[in-house]
Amino acid sequence: MENNNLNNLPKELFKPLVRKEDTSETISKPSRTFGQEARRTLLKNKPAIISLILLIIIIIMSIVGPHMSEYGNDDQNLSRAKLPPHAPGLEKISWLGFDGTLTDDFKGSTVEEAKRKAIARFDNQEKFIDFKVKSKGNGERNSAEVEATYHVYDAKGMGDQYFWLGTDHLGRDQWTRLWLGTRVSLIIAFVAAILDLLIGVTYGGISGFFGGKVDNYMQRVIEVLVGIPNLVIILLMMLFMQPGIMSIVIALAITGWTGMARIVRGEVMKVKNQEFVLAARTLGTSNGSIIRKHLLPNISGIIIVNTMFSIPSAVFFEAFLSFIGLGIVPPNASLGSLINIGFQNLRIYPHLLVYPAILISLIMITFNILGDGLRDAFDPKMHK
Known part of the structure; x- marks a missing residue:
């Protein structure tokens, strides 16, 4: 009975089934590497890109800025002071x-x-x-x-003379000294960050990779160094060395790398037990190749981000030392020494403080914003 009913149905109701290719596993977007995705995520972060552009401008000005004025760093003239x-x-x-x-x-x-x-x-x-x-x-x-x-x-009969940012208490051009001070502060910060990167990554990588007694002994050394304040190290450096760039860099290098070492150690210990590392060991890959080809690429994101955050910390530390008189020695300038001079003349001559304070604030803010952008860029969870 049911078959007869089916036979009586109009043929127009039936259409032949056209077999289509299965598209459930078709890749709809182009394949990108991790680096390409990180760059794409960073470029979409407008605050980070603006911060990067500002930092590039500041770095360029620290190089060419002093040459834009006819006055030198220590060109003193009390008749044009302040x-x-x-x-x-x-x-x-x-x-x-x-x-x-x-x-x-x-x-x-x-x-x-x-x-x-x-x-x-x-x-x-x-x-x-x-x-x-x-x-x-x-x-x-x-x-x-x-x-x-x-x-x-x-x-003063100087109506035809121009000092773009004024002069300090000794009549020196603030424009020249501001950019020279920025150069000194950035040099100290970048050198300290590079030393943190090299020492911290090496030390933390060895400690986390080998583990056991090696890790135990190496971590005890870090705990001792962490307990020593940076200011105490600076004072000890001044007993053996002249205050200046070298003593600040050495003081930052002695203990500054400990934070990087701890972060790298934790990341290495997490990654070294994953399947791709065990597979490399099974195939007889040497420890050096595992570290270079498998561990470092997988922890590169956290290393870059931590390095970016260490630079503004070094800038602030140098400025603090120069502000209390333990940093750059006159007549050389840094942002901290310029802020110290401006603070002493804040009531009547605020321009001596305003411009270096704005510049150091801008440097620290842009580095932190860029560091946040890099952290998001190297986080696979943020990639869409």
């Missing part, structure tokens, strides 16, 4: 702060008294001072207030 920024083309825009003037507020019981304080403060050059009364007062103490703008370049 001049404010005076830049060609920007001197007409007063709010940018490059017009070559000093501005401050002065208070007194009367407007005249406030003006007298301003005149005394600005070398009694009344004809080069512009006053703006902010409060006339009512006779009470410090109830009157005036804003005084001192045209210091005109007062």
Whole structure:
């Protein structure tokens, strides 16, 4: 009965089945290597790329910047000491702060008294001072207030001279010293980071790869070094060496690599027991080849990221040492020594502190943002 019903169905309801190729395992996107995926992820991270561009500009300026000014690093002249920024083309825009003037507020019981304080403060050059009364007062103490703008370049007969970022307390060009100081700070940071990379990766790799007693003894050495503060090492270095770049680099190299060594040791211990390493051992691959061809490529991401984060730490450590007088020796400059000079003159000459502080902050922020971008780029879970 059922067969008869099927035979009575119209043939139009039936269509021949066309066999199609199975596409369930077809690769819809081009195959990429791990490095290509990491580069692709990094390029999609706009903050990291902007930070990379800014760092490249800062590095280039640290090389060519000092040569853009006619004044040398130690070109002293007390007659032009503590001049404010005076830049060609920007001197007409007063709010940018490059017009070559000093501005401050002065208070007194009367407007005249406030003006007298301003005149005394600005070398009694009344004809080069512009006053703006902010409060006339009512006779009470410090109830009157005036804003005084001192045209210091005109007062010194230097209206045709330009110091783009002003001068310091000895009349030295801040533009030249700022970029030379940046160069010194970056050299110390990069050298310290390279030493951390070489020593830390080698030490941590050997400790994690061989394990056992070798690992036990090597980790005890790290624990001893970690317990020694960097500042103590710097003071010991100063007993045997002159303060400067070499003593700072050595102090950073003595203990700075311990963090890298611990990270590499943990990653090596995790990777060395995986199947591809065991297969290489089974095929008789030597330990050196296993380390070079299997372990290092698989932990390269964490090594690069940790190195990127160690650079701003070294920049800050050098700046701290120079700020407390244990770093770069005058007349050489670093960002820390420039910040120290600016801090001593912050109230009246803020430009001595503002520009090196902005630059060191920019360096540290961009390195950290770039480090975050590299960490995401070398994380396979972030690849889409």
